[in-house]
Amino acid sequence: MTNKQPNNLLWLSTGAACIAALVFLTLWIGVAHQSVVEVRVAIEGSDDKVCYFTDPDFQLRWIHSVEKQWWEEQYQRIEKSSTEDAMLLLTTTYFEAFGAGTPSTEPLAPIQKPGYLGYQVNEKLPSLNWVVSRLTKGEIDYTGHRFLIHQWVPDYSEVVIMPKTYGLIDRFKKDLCHELPSDGSR
Missing domain, CATH: 1.20.5 (Single alpha-helices involved in coiled-coils or other helix-helix interfaces)
Incomplete structure (x- = not known):
């Protein structure tokens, strides 16, 4: 016993x-929560297309509709004390051609890229609303990934890019942007 x-x-x-x-x-x-940048597109008559990436630094690139030259904007996700207060910071903008309406009052960017003119902007934004089309070849670049958003959504779709906080379950329900096929198929 x-x-x-x-x-x-x-x-x-x-x-x-x-x-x-x-x-x-x-x-x-x-x-457990993780800070992400969410990319959301409302498609009329269908569910929203949503993906995310976890890198805090990213770049938007597109061909300007008038100058027909590449424009680039570099962003950072900024965390605040509250997850609802997270912001995006537009740090620098680069463009190959300089024309009417081009911002020129900001100081020059500390790092200049060959063939581009760069300005340091440092503007805080709660989110971005960006209209993309195949003509402008819009893309999102982050951590070695190039997400060709102009191939993922219909022409002239409004893309909303915003800082968010996802729980573990949310991350399982949504896709990483770079894992999606660029042609919009599932």
């Missing part, structure tokens, strides 16, 4: 440890 008591105590301790681990894991899944 004495041999079974240590064995029962071992099973009881192991069971309690497993239950504690499951409770901890469940709580962690419920509260």
Whole structure:
């Protein structure tokens, strides 16, 4: 009879440890959040197309409709004390051609790219609304990934880019942008 008591105590301790681990894991899944940049496109008569990326730095690139030259804007996701207060910071803008309406009052960017003129902007934005088309070849570049958004959505779609916080379950329900086929198929 004495041999079974240590064995029962071992099973009881192991069971309690497993239950504690499951409770901890469940709580962690419920509260673990990750800051992301969400890309959302409302498609009339259909569900929104949504993807995200976790890198805080990204760049928008497109061909300007008048100058027919590449424009680039570099952004950073800025965290605040509250997840609802996260912002996007437009740090610099670069363009190959300089024409009417081109911003020129900001200081020159500290790093100039060959063939481009760059300005340091440092403007905080809660979100971006960006209209893309195949003619302007809009793309989002981040962490070595090039997401050709102009091939993912119909022409003249409004794309909303905003900082968000996703829980673990949200991340499973949504796709990373670079894992999506650029032609918009699923």
